[in-house]
Amino acid sequence: MTKFSDLGLGPKVMKAINDVGYDTPTPIQAEAIPYALEGRDVLGIAQTGTGKTAGFTLPMIHKLARGRARARMPRSLVLAPTRELAAQVAENFEQYAKYVKLDMALLIGGVSFKEQDRLIDRGVDVLIATPGRLLDHFERGKLLLTGIEIMVVDEADRMLDMGFIPDIERIFKLTPFTRQTLFFSATMAPEITRITQEFLSNPQRVEVARQATTSENITQKVICFKPENRKVEGKAKRDMLRSLIKQEGDKLTNGIIFCNRKVDVDIVMKSLKKHGHSVGAIHGDLDQRYRMEVLAGFKNNDITLLVASDVAARGLDIPDVTHVFNFDVPIHSEDYVHRIGRTGRAGRKGWAFMMCLPHEQKHLDGIEALVKHEIPRLEMETPKSTRPARKERPKKERAPKPEAAKPAEVKPVEANQAEEKAPKPAQNKQENQNKKPRNPKGQGKAVKGLGDHVPAFLLR
Numbered sequence: 001m002t003k004f005s006d007l008g009l010g011p012k013v014m015k016a017i018n019d020v021g022y023d024t025p026t027p028i029q030a031e032a033i034p035y036a037l038e039g040r041d042v043l044g045i046a047q048t049g050t051g052k053t054a055g056f057t058l059p060m061i062h063k064l065a066r067g068r069a070r071a072r073m074p075r076s077l078v079l080a081p082t083r084e085l086a087a088q089v090a091e092n093f094e095q096y097a098k099y100v101k102l103d104m105a106l107l108i109g110g111v112s113f114k115e116q117d118r119l120i121d122r123g124v125d126v127l128i129a130t131p132g133r134l135l136d137h138f139e140r141g142k143l144l145l146t147g148i149e150i151m152v153v154d155e156a157d158r159m160l161d162m163g164f165i166p167d168i169e170r171i172f173k174l175t176p177f178t179r180q181t182l183f184f185s186a187t188m189a190p191e192i193t194r195i196t197q198e199f200l201s202n203p204q205r206v207e208v209a210r211q212a213t214t215s216e217n218i219t220q221k222v223i224c225f226k227p228e229n230r231k232v233e234g235k236a237k238r239d240m241l242r243s244l245i246k247q248e249g250d251k252l253t254n255g256i257i258f259c260n261r262k263v264d265v266d267i268v269m270k271s272l273k274k275h276g277h278s279v280g281a282i283h284g285d286l287d288q289r290y291r292m293e294v295l296a297g298f299k300n301n302d303i304t305l306l307v308a309s310d311v312a313a314r315g316l317d318i319p320d321v322t323h324v325f326n327f328d329v330p331i332h333s334e335d336y337v338h339r340i341g342r343t344g345r346a347g348r349k350g351w352a353f354m355m356c357l358p359h360e361q362k363h364l365d366g367i368e369a370l371v372k373h374e375i376p377r378l379e380m381e382t383p384k385s386t387r388p389a390r391k392e393r394p395k396k397e398r399a400p401k402p403e404a405a406k407p408a409e410v411k412p413v414e415a416n417q418a419e420e421k422a423p424k425p426a427q428n429k430q431e432n433q434n435k436k437p438r439n440p441k442g443q444g445k446a447v448k449g450l451g452d453h454v455p456a457f458l459l460r
């Protein structure tokens with residue numbers, strides 16, 4: 001087995017690794033670090049949880065230890081798709097570079113330009129940024145990328161999902177072609193392959209086994225149910241979620257609840273809070289400082305339940321989660337693997353529950369095809385929350401057609417059948433994800449209900 005001491009890292013980096021307490025390099029580190037130290041371009045096919053962050057930060061620190069930063073001309077650049085991921089890379093850098101004098105700046109949205117400008121003006125060795133914010137700085141004329149010696153693109157597949165590829169191409173073109181590039185992606189979509197062919201120079205490909213299967217430590221269950229009335233599906237799911245949380249009892253130390261839509265993240269979090277749970281939420285529209293606070297609270301165990309969207313949670317290093325709840329069946333099958341991979345880490349036990357309504361069945365089929373096994377069904381009593389949320393008008397005594405009210409009352413089966421035959425709402429993935437909340441006023445209310453910690457922007 002490869003040891004850290006075999007990789008060619010200098011004593012100061014080795015000391016920091018020792019302080020963090022890592023015994024042996026992970027496979028992606030063992031493979032990528034020697035090539036990165038040689039100055040080769042590296043194409044790493046690896047996902048979160050493989051130790052890839054140290055796989056690129058450790059050799060960068062080793063190489064940057066020699067040399068000096070110049071004003072407004074950073075020496076290295078790490079691009080990450082989300083603010084949290086960028087912040088996480090920065091945290092890693094700080095840990096591993098504690099015995100090496102390197103100046104670092106983190107350029108992410110939601111933080112004032114002024115402080116970031118000040119750091120860049122002074123000169124930084126390492127710039128960690130999200131693509132949009134980096135280009136904002138560049139366009140303001142505050143930054144030159146012609147001094148970049150090493151450039152890292154982290155989670156390129158997520159960049160693709162988020163529409164950042166044109167930005168990445170533009171950034172590549174602003175850096176010198178002599179730079180060394182370390183490029184990481186969990187998957188190699190054609191668009192990603194094209195970019196690597198254009199901008200990487202004879203890269204060494206290193207790949208760690210894809211996590212196409214789910215861990216054996218994780219007990220997975222899916223609860224398929226059908227609320228009587230489509231209008232109360234959300235409420236029925238929230239009731240079911242609370243039943244599951246209750247049922248898990250002390251086994252549940254902390255958990256993440258994944259929703260497909262941001263609006264549901266808000267609603268679920270508000271609902272759990274109302275029912276006395278310790279809960280926080282993260283999704284892309286929430287203020288950066290708020291997201292960081294929630295995340296810190298969750299990591300410190302101040303918050304027990306985190307309600308999250310996929311994009312916001314992707315790549316976040318949150319150890320020791322006992323439970324994952326899929327409030328919705330993820331539309332992209334791979335997201336299921338990512339989501340439940342938040343639990344059952346490092347040989348620990350984990351539980352993953354998923355709620356599935358009839359219209360989500362096709363996504364469940366896709367997941368089962370991907371993980372190559374049937375997810376065991378869990379029978380739970382369907383919550384009784386099937387009354388329409390909207391208040392019905394009181395019926396007038398002299399209602400002319402009393403039979404009109406009958407079917408819904410006495411023939412739930414027929415009502416369901418009729419529902420199935422009714423034209424289906426848009427089930428297109430993107431459409432569903434981008435769909436605006438049907439009741440923007442309701443959303444506003446949800447936000448207000450977040451409590452004192454909610455920043456003012458949410459109330460806009």
Ligand code: AMP
Pocket residue numbers: 022023024025026029047048049050051052053054315317
């Ligand atoms: P990453 O895939 O970079 O997000 O890393 C996932 C987790 O693995 C982080 O909590 C790291 O601190 C941890 N980690 C990274 N390298 C090692 C190592 N060699 N041994 C043990 N844990 C590690």
